[in-house]
Ligand SMILES: Nc1ncnc2c1ncn2[C@@H]1O[C@H](COP(=O)(O)OP(=O)(O)O)[C@@H](O)[C@H]1O
């Protein structure tokens with residue numbers, strides 16, 4: 001099976017008296033493309049935050065308790081060099097009121113600080129990352145004037161610019177049209193071919209996921225299935241994750 | 256104009272005004288982008304309670320007001336981070352506490368309250384040497400903290416990304432709140448308590464409308480803060496008007512101008 005990118009041991013997260021995740025035991029091989037699928041509130045975002053080494057509750061709303069253990073490339077997530085990991089947060093959390101150009105957003109991913117001015121070398125690398133996702137023309141565009149799909153591309157470029165070994169995306173396909181979604185998979189697969197990186201991507205579109213992912217992680221507060229798409233997306237697994245679904249085709253559309 | 260510059264109290268007021276204008280506007284860009292305007296308000300009133308305590312104790316008010324306001328700033332940040340109470344509610348509680356305490360302390364001081372008015376509306380006649388030294392010290396500190404701009408800006412842009420990149424975001428929150436408290440107290444003599452919140456926010460809000468990038472927003476805000484402080488202090492000396500109101504009215508005029516320019 002080769003080396004593991006992510007391994008968890010009985011991982012659980014509790015917010016106050018709400019158990020958001022429990023008994024998560026995962027072994028994700030390096031170089032896999034994992035689609036994380038599950039209903040709203042299944043703990044998908046929480047799982048990514050744990051793997052990022054973030055406090056899952058961001059310290060708000062009382063204490064978040066973490067039990068068990070997670071390892072990323074054999075290390076505790078917090079101990080991992082930040083440049084190994086790329087992250088695209090959920091689109092609803094993007095702040096467009098910040099005065100910034102798309103290029104600056106990408107450079108911030110390179111520098112891990114906000115750029116006061118951009119040197120020629122940084123500019124070149126950042127422009128290449130934008131070009132990689134077909135967004136070179138957006139470089140000098142203010143954030144406030146980007147559409148949802150364009151903003152997603154800029155954030156994707158931002159996460160790719162540091163050449164991460166592990167790329168985590170939280171619902172990058174939400175609010176993106178079908179062509180945009182196809183593009184997204186194309187860019188992700190191209191990056192994976194070139195770098196051998198591991199990709200974890202939360203998505204609600206399991207049709208698309210089943211064509212592109214190497215594994216599907218069906219999650220509903222615990223692991224329902226972690227298998228190649230054909231196995232994980234069987235009817236009985238889906239109904240265990242989502243409650244009763246009449247037929248896999250008319251399964252509930254989750255936003 | 257030139258002979259006014261010979262007067263030591265004018266010199267002190269100008270130096271204090273320029274420094275305070277620069278620092279307040281610099282912090283103002285973070286206040287505006289982090290939507291902390293109400294924090295400035297709350298801390299201005301904490302400064303009021305601190306000044307009242309200082310006057311009652313008969314010391315230099317600034318020596319009491321700085322630690323008091325910093326303590327309130329840290330407490331607000333702590334409560335905000337530990338509870339799910341909104342920002343506004345948390346600040347509202349401390350706001351009320353500070354005003355009530357300030358009024359109580361003022362009333363305990365028998366008789367003479369004319370100097371208290373100079374704190375409420377600002378008066379350039381009253382900038383003392385200890386006031387000036389405190390402002391200069393803060394200026395040096397802020398200069399030393401300039402390299403942190405990139406990290407503060409990053410966490411202002413996206414808190415979660417900054418956390419994922421292992422920036423000490425929580426420590427930043429406390430540091431920023433404490434600095435805002437200090438500059439608020441330092442601005443009391445120049446602008447007066449009632450207008451400090453505006454003084455913190457308007458230059459940054461004005462430059463926000465004119466700037467496509469955060470770097471330019473910062474530069475313009477500082478420039479606007481310095482120029483309006485200088486101009487306002489001169490005008491208030493010649494027209495014999497309260498300095499704070501004069502400065503803030505100039506800032507508002509600039510703000511309106513920026514609003515018009517932006518619409519083009
Ligand atoms: N900071 C928090 N405090 C309390 N509850 C939280 C917090 N973050 C998430 N939760 C809860 O944990 C559950 C899982 O959340 P999340 O991981 O965001 O779900 P998903 O991304 O799968 O929709 C939800 O019920 C949510 O309300």
Ligand SMILES: [Mg+2]
Nearest residue numbers: 044045046090
């Ligand atoms: Mg989520």
